[in-house]
Amino acid sequence: MISRFFRHLLESLKSLKRNGWMTVAAISTVMITLTLVGIFVSVILNAIKLGDDIQNNVRVMVYTRKDVADNSETIVKEGQTVKNDDYHKVYDALKSLDHVAKVTFSSKEEQYEKLTETMGSEWKVFEGDSNPLYDAYIVDTSSPKYVETVSSQAKKIEGVSEVQDGGANTKRLFSLANFIQTWGLIGAGLLIFLAVFLISNTIRITIISRSREIQIMRLVGAKNGYIRGPFLLEGAWLGLLGAALPGVLVYFGYNMVYQSVNKSLVGQNLSMIEPSLFVPIMIASLFVLGIIIGSIGSGISMRRFLKI
Template sequence: MISRFFRHLFESLKSLKRNGWMTVAAVSSVMITLTLVALFASVIFNTAKLATDIENNVRVMVYIRKDVADNSETIEKEGQTVTNNDYHKVYDALKAMQGVKNVTFSSKEEQYQKLTETMGDDWKVFEGDANPLYDAYIVDTNTPSDVPKVAEEAKKIEGVSEVQDGGANTQRLFELASFIRVWGLVIAGLLIFIAVFLISNTIRITIISRSREIQIMRLVGARNGYIRGPFLLEGAFIGLLGAAIPSVLVFFVYNIVYQSVNKSLVGQNLSMITPDVFIPLMTVLLFVIGIFIGAIGSGISMRRFLKI
C-alpha cells in the first residue's frame, strides 16, 4: 500500500515535469482563481467583522437634566457646599436595569471637546458657561437587541432629559449587519463553487491531452484505481502550487492594507481582522481549497476515460 502510494507520487511528479506547458497553464489558472477567492474573501470577512463591530458599538445615550447633578457627591446650595442627596440616583437606576452591561459617565465638557475635535474650531464659541450640552451616561447593553428595551426604560427615570439610541437608524443598522453576514457567506460559497468549476475544467484539459496515455494503460490491463492514483496526486500538486503565490500575496498585501486602513477605524472602536489571525486562516484555507479542488477536479475529469 505504502509502496504503491510512493510509486504514484513519483509518477505524478514525472508527469508534471513531462507535461510542462499544460502544468504551467493549470497552475496559472488555479493561482488566478485562488487569488480572486482570497481577494473577495478578505473583503467579505472584514466587512462582516466591521458590521458586527458597528452593531456592538450601538449604545444608549442618557442625557441628564441641567438641574440634576447625578455624578457629584456634593452640590452648592445657598453659597454652601452640602451633600448631594440625589447622588447616583440615575446611575443606580440604569445599572439595575436588565440587559445593561456597563454605565459610563460623560460630562458636558468631555462631549464638547469631542464635538470640537470632530466639527472644527467654529464650535469653540460655546466654551465655558455657554456650553449647551448636557451631562450624559453612556449605557452599554449585553446584546444589541437589548438597546431598544433599555432606551424605553431609561426615559422613565426621574432626572433624565433625553434618551437617544439611534431609533430607526439603529434598526436599519442591525438589519444591514444581518444582511452582510448572511449574504457574505452565500457569496463566499459562490466564489468557491466558481473556483471548483474553473479549476476542474482546466485540469480536464490537461487530462484530455493525455487521453492516449490513459487508453494505453487500460489496454495493458491496469486497474482504474491504479490509473486514477497519479492523476489525483497531480491535481493535488497543481492545487498546492497554485495556492502558493496567492498565500504570499495575502501575507504582504493584507499587512499593508491593515496598517494603512485600520488606523482610521480604531478611533471609532472598529477594527479589521488582525493579520496574526486572518493570514494563517486564509493561507490554510487557500491550500486546502487548492489541494481538494485539484484532486476532485482530476477525479471528476477522469470518469469519462475510465468507463468500460
Template sequence: MIRRYFRHFLESLKSLKRNGWMTVAAISSVTITLILVGIFASVILNTAKLATDLENNVRINVYLREGATDQKKEVVNDVGETVKNESYLAIFNQIKNMEEVADVTYSSKEEQLQHLTDTLGETWKLFSGDANPLYEAYIIETKTPESVKKVAAEVAKIDGVSEVRDGEVETERIFKLADMVRTWGLAATVLLLLTAVLLISNTIRITIISRSREIQIMRLVGAKNSYIRGPFLLEGAWVGLMGAIAPSALIYFLYRAAFQSLAPSLATQNLSLIPMNVFIPGMIGSLFLVGIVIGSLGSMISMSRFLKI
C-alpha cells in the same frame, strides 16, 4: 501499500513534467481562481468584521435634565445649606442594575463640549463655561446589540432623564447591513468556490483528455480504477498546491499594505480590520488547502468519465 503510494507520488511528479504546457495552463487556472477567491474572501471577512464592530459600537446616550444632581454627593438646600444628596447616583444605579446593561459611563457637559471641539473644530470653544448648552449624560453599552431598543425604552421612563438617543434609524441600518453582509457574503463565497471547482476541473479535464490513450492502455492491461486514479489525484493536488503560491504572496503584500494604511483611521472610530497575525496565517493556510482540495476534486470529476465501464 507504502511502496504503492510512493510510486503514485513519483508518477504524479513525472506527469507534471511530461505534460509541460498543459501543467502550466492548469496551474495558471488555479492561480487566477485563487487570487479572486483570496481577494473576495478578504473583503467579505473584513467587511463582516467591521459590520460586527459597528454593531458593538452602538451605544445609548442618556441626557439628564438641566440642573441634575445625580453625580453630586452634596447639594445646597432651600435655605442655602450644603447637605448630603439623598438621591446621589439614583439614576446611575437604576440603569446599572438593568439586566441587559453591560456598562454605564458618565459624561459631563465639559467632556462633551471638548469632544465636539476636537471633532468639529475650535468654533465650539465659544460655548465654554456658562454658555455650554449641553446636558450631563450617561453612555450605556448593552450586553447584546439587539437589546439596545429595549434598554432605551426602559431608561426613558426613569425620573430625571430628559432625553434618550439610541441611533434610531442609523441603528436599524447598521443591524440590517451586518445581517446582509454575513448572509450574502457567505453565499457569494460558496458560489465562487463552486465556480472555481468547475473551472479547474474543466482545465484539468483537457490535460486528462490529452492522456486518454494512456488511461485506456492501463485499463487494457487490467489496472484497477483506484490505481489509475491515484497519480491523477496527486497530480491535481500538486497543481492546486503550486497554484496557491502566487495568490498567497499577493494576498500577504496587499493585506499588509491595506492594514497599515487603514488601521490608524479605523482605530479612531473604535473599528479594526482582522489583525495581521490572525488573518495572514489563516488566509494563506486556507488558500493552500482550497487549492489542494479543488485540484484533487477537479481531477476526480474529470477522471470519472474515463473510468466508467
C-alpha cells in the same frame, strides 16, 4: 504501499514537466480563481466583523437635566457645600433596568473636548460656562437588540432630559449587518463553488489531452488504482502550486491593507480581523482548498477513461 506512493509521486512530477503548457494553463487557472476567492472571502469576513463591531458599539445616550448633578456627591447650595441627596439617583435607576450591562458617566466637559477634536477649533467659543452640552450616561446593553427597549425605559426616569439611541438609523444598521452576514456567506459559498467548477474543468482538459496514454496503460493490464494514482497526485500538485501566489498576495496584501485602513477604524471602536489570526488561517485554507479541488478534478475526469 509506501514505495508505490513515492513512485506515483515521482511520476506525477514528471507528468507536470512533460505536459508543459497544459500544466501552466491549469496552474494559472487555479491561481486566478483562488486569488479571487481569497480577496472576496477576506472582504466578506471583515465586513461581517465590522458589522458585528458596529452593532456592539450602538449605545443609549441618556442626558440629564441641567439642574441635576447626578454624578456629584456634593453641591453648592446658598454659598455652602452640602451633601447631594440626589447623588446617583439617575445612575442607580439606569443600572436597575433589565438588559443593561454597563453605565458610564460622561461629563459635558468630556463631550465638549471630543466635539472640538472632531469639529475643529471654531467650537472653542463655547468653553467654560458657555458649554451648551449636558452631562450624560452611556448605557451599554447586554445585546444590541435591547437598545430600543432600554431607551424607552430610560426616558421615564426622573431627571432625564433626553435619550438618544440612533432611532431609525439603528434599525437600518442592524438590517444592513444581517444582510451582509447572510448574503456575504452565500456569495462566498457561490464563488468557491465556481472555483471548484472552473479548476476541475481545466484539469479535466489536461487529462483528456492524455487519453491515449491512459488507454495504453489499460491495454497493458494496469489496474485502475495504479492508473489513477499519479493523476490524483498531479491534480494535487496543480492545486498546491496554484495556491502559492494567492497565499503570498494574502500575506502581503492583507497586512498592508490592515496597517493603512485599521488606523481610521480604531478611533471608532472598530477593527478589522487581526492579521496574526486571519492570515495563517486564510493561507492554509487556500492551500487545502487548492489541493482538494485539484484532486477532485482529476478524480472526476478519470471516471470517463476508467469507466468506474
